[in-house]
Amino acid sequence: DADVTQTPRNRITKTGKRIMLECSQTKGHDRMYWYRQDPGLGLQLIYYSFDVKDINKGEISDGYSVSRQAQAKFSLSLESAIPNQTALYFCATSDSELLDTQYFGPGTRLTVL
């Protein structure tokens, strides 16, 4: 969905580096999410935010942090990347007034060497 953009789309980095993945949306939604997907598996929630001042941990938040800089922007940081954080990362948004249907960005493929 072009209304949700993620940068970068691909990133290769080394163990121990700090990495930031960014997500922007033009849908005007209040809620934003970060998921990771490992090969052959479903998506796992890392963090989510219901509005600018609200941040919540998901099921696999260890090793990650987030920042909700504005309603439209939600960034995910890996403080010290490790190889098992190699995965596909998706940002999603939803509108609390519209049954919370989530709309996903195109994904960021992260490789940690």
Added chain:
Amino acid sequence: DAKTTQPPSMDCAEGRAANLPCNHSTISGNEYVYWYRQIHSQGPQYIIHGLKNNETNEMASLIITEDRKSSTLILPHATLRDTAVYYCIVRVSNTGNQFYFGTGTSLTVIP
């Protein structure tokens, strides 16, 4: 949120209807059934959702059994572009709880 069970894979001939089943026997009265699909490594795409009545939109139809313990997503005329992993999710709407995507059903549309 209730768990769901889906077959790991299915095939469907191009032009035929694809019927994807989902069991959610522990669904609660206030949980909706959502369907998403993911085309190879792209972001999941919302398809349809329902509570108890059957639903239809431009992409698909959702048939929910009367006891709500199972549902079927129907793609009426499958095309090659419908090849994807289809996820059935049950969730209380608007609570902000996460969507548990599971591993879904990998649908292959065969020419």
